[in-house]
Amino acid sequence: MNADPIVQIRDLTKLYRHGEIDVTALNCVSLDIAAGEFVALMGPSGSGKSTLLHIIAGVDRATSGQCIVQGTDVGTLNETELADWRNNHVGFVFQTFNLIPVLTAFENVELPLLLTSLSSSERRAHVEAALELVGLADRMRHLPRQLSGGQEQRVAIARALVTDPTLLVADEPTGNLDAHSAAEILALLQILNRTAGKTVILVTHDPKAAAYASRTLHLEKGELLNGSSQSSVVSSQ
């Protein structure tokens, strides 16, 4: 595992304004995540774990502090630069799969590649490789409604992987799945972390899910708790 930090966060604070009241979602959070790590972010609802994930992934901005991902201070990028940066460096996996219902599995995975300069045949090769990797090579022409929840989430993971990002962020990716499908998805993320060297940041409520990570960080009331540290690494099941 490469020990160089891929994510460097210093004194990160995020305030949300609700009417006249400022709500602190993150309060002076500092942490490093090494390249190739599988980190689980845990904490109760409202603890700021999703906010932290969004800032790391460049879909939200911090009120103060610094978030450097792969050497880029994401807070300094404008919206267009940020979108381009996300396309090249970050793969998203969401709780609710979020596939485009009118597109097939193949086309959903191809979506991020439409922004690149790849030719049609190159895109095809990338998409097929990504779907092969998640075990859905035989479901390429299926629409999302023709897939099970677990399969939909696999397609979402393939979509996150297809641009070959260094960083995979997953926000409660097993929240809508049964135990068996959830275990499969977590195992898949673990494989991607171990064999493909992807850095994975997983937000979860579930200690069982967090157990797949190499490190678990606990957040509470917007602060990183002391003692967040190495966790047992569960072998893929």
Add this chain to the structure above:
Amino acid sequence: MTIPGFILRNAFRNKRRLMLTLLSVTLSLFLFTMLQTALRELTQPAQTDESALRVVARHKVSLGNVLPVKHQSRIERIPGVHTCMKLTWFGGIYKDPKDFFPQFAVDADKITDIFSEAQFDPQEMAAFLKDRAACVVGIKTMDRFGWKIGDKITLQGTIWPCDPQLTIRAVYRGGIDETNLFFHHEYMDELCGKPSLCGTFWIRAENAEAIPGLIQRIDETFANTDAETKTETERAFVLEFVSMIGNVKVLIGSICSVIVFTMILVTASTMSMAIRERSREIAILKAIGYDGWQIFSLILAESFGLALTGGVLGCFGAWFGTWLMFQHVNIAAVSNGMFIKFEVTPHIVVSGMLIAVVLGLVSCLAPAYSSIRMSVVTGLKELD
């Protein structure tokens, strides 16, 4: 998959809504095209080189007032006048009021000179000139009633107290209007017993340059008489005739504005709904790397596609529809002579398509702007 393919998939995701919106845009632009064509027909009567040489002198008070025929000889002496012909609207009924067609009493020997763009058969015209109870009829009216040379028809006078019995001696083709019937003014004078009156004088100028001065000289000639004239070009005369049925331009313009405004509301509503339903997907697209302007372009393309398809179907449908209609329907007969050509011009089609372009842009501006402004986190929160 390509970006256009993605746009098409999005457009077709709710087929029923798409079809209903497309239908509303198509019908609205069809209606717009037809109304603009009607407006053009009414306000810009067709003009030929020959008709541009014609001026019409009528009573200064109104068209309903008649002029003394003695004016004719004075007009003929005015410099610049080539020919001056009496022309009086007869407005009779043939069998039934719904069988309307325009009928005029004219100086029979001058008709070919005044309406020189129409094609008359010399032998038929010779027969027409010989017979005081003869008439010459436009080919469209001949076809409409299935008449042939030699047929006898009776017109029941509604304005003039006589019922001329006419024999069709000649047919004319071409010219601006092929629906008219012309008969001898002398015959009407004889039947009605009012030989000294006529409705208008139709004058052919020697050349187009002479017309402005000619108009002025004619009106000056009869100034301060008991029957002052108002002389104008044929085109102005026809437009004035149209204005008698109201301010058609404002009326049709208002209807067109309402159509366009309603169309924008309907399409904007559809686009808003379509984009609102997709706000989560827009957030996902942003998360995977699409920026605001790329999303805006996708929405704009979809809106343009919808509006332009409606525009093509509506405007070109109207164009093709009127062409097809002309193959089977006598528009002049159906419209009681109000419309002669009813031609959808390229200018009208382009206007319709420009409206479609504006529609495509305006209807998506607000929802597209909202989607650009929406942050990914806001969109993602809507998911959960």
